[in-house]
Amino acid sequence: MAPRFHTLTIKSATREGADATRLTFDIPEDLRAAYRFTPGQYLTLRATIDGEDTRRSYSICSALSDPDLSVGVKRIEGGTFSTFALTLQAGDTLDVMTPEGRFTAPVGGENNYLLLAAGSGVTPILSIAQSVLEGEPDSRVTLCYANRSTDQVMFRETIEDLKDRYMTRFLLTHVMDEEAQDVELFNGRLDGEKLATMTTRGLIHPGAYDAIFICGPQPMIEAASAALETLGAPKDRIKYELFTPSTPLPVAGAVATPKAEQGAKVEVRLDGSSRSFAMEEGDTVIEAAARAGLELPYSCANGMCATCRCKLAKGEGEMVQNFSLEPWELEQDYVLACQFRPKSEAVVLDFDAV
Ligand code: FES
Structure with a gap:
């Protein structure tokens, strides 16, 4: 659905x-x-x-x-x-x-988790930490949470409560870059250098985690995931969630925004029925659909969240940018409607394809 x-x-x-x-x-x-x-x-x-x-x-x-x-x-x-x-x-x-997103931790089993969060990036991380600690009695969770200062810490009480309830299975480290803490190691930014020092001191063990979740601003995610890989964490165990930018991000190597075929006919399959509309100059598929009175599912409109994911069932086209579809999805002709520009006279986009 x-x-x-x-x-x-x-x-x-x-x-x-x-x-x-x-x-x-x-x-x-x-x-x-x-x-x-x-x-x-x-x-x-x-x-x-x-x-x-x-x-x-x-x-x-x-x-x-x-x-x-x-x-x-x-x-x-x-x-x-x-x-x-x-x-x-x-x-x-x-x-x-209704809920969306693939930065997910299905609860069940026995796992060792490393969770890294900066600022409000702690929101999904808190849901994962709480759910895992409650639902997986033998799992362990290490959370490193970076903020400028204590007054910026979100969900402080809930996190402290988790620490009290799961003393032996939940390890919490706060890192602050504008408030001096007793332990020098916990001052500054949660960057590659910090993660390397934490590894040397035995606070984290990048090669030993079954799953690593990182959520925060893009530079922090890039620095942390690169450092963790260097420190021995397998790439396929690292998941991250980018914050949605307010403006489109540049695409590496892109030279120009691909233009849609003028007047291309788009047929959309959604919730078991089909509707068609024509593309006009400068349109995105989402805009052209809206003009025809059809609301397609979308959220970020930036190629990041995959809420608009659908399958190109017929025709050709290309995406302006893609930060969320995996290589296997691209191979199987999944596209992001908010980024898709038809290159043939007729295309069919199937939102019901799973
Ligand atoms: S709406 Fe977020 S990727 Fe298209």
Whole structure:
């Protein structure tokens, strides 16, 4: 089933550190199955702000055992949606898409996890840590959480509570770059050098983890994953979640944005039915569909989240940029509708293909 929006009521909105809020949604009984999630997934929130359809994805911070579904929203300087989200209160309603995302930790088994988070990147990491500690009684979790200072730490109480509850299986390290801590090693940034020193001192063991999850700003993810690989972590055990940028990222080696075939006919298969529309100059598939009155699933519109993933069942085309589809998906003709430009007169995009 393709992801879809439902209007949900906010049950509570609570502050989490400076400039962040936890929004908890009331999920009606008949929608409980649709909002079932795997730890690490996100919800896309939609609102009309200053007359514009505005949507942003926020990671779920709830544990699988929680009765409610919550996301963490950190205010971004000048961020339209996050500024709006911090004004929301219990009783307000919001359009919320069903859970999406592949930065996931299916719970079950016995594993040794390393979790690295910076700032609000801790949101999906918290969901993973809580769910794993509760649902995998023999698993161990090491969390290294980087912030500028203590007042920026999100979910502080919940994390401290986890430390108390799972003393022998949960190892927590805070790293701060604008607040001196007693142990010199924990001052500064969570970068390659820091990870190398932590490895030398025996605080982390990159080659020994069954799964490594990293969430934070792009430079931190790149530095941490490269360092962990050098320190012995197998590449296929490292998963990361990029924050969605507000502007498209440049594509390495790209020379120009591919143009869609003028007037190309696009047939879309979605939820068991078919609709067709024509592309016009400068259109993305999402825009052309909207003009024809058809709402396709999308969130970031930047090639990062894969909410708009579909299969090219007929015709040809290319993507402007892709940060989320894996090589095997490209081989099997999966594309991102928000980035896809038809290159033949007719294409068929199948959103029902799994
Ligand atoms: S909407 Fe996020 S990749 Fe297309």
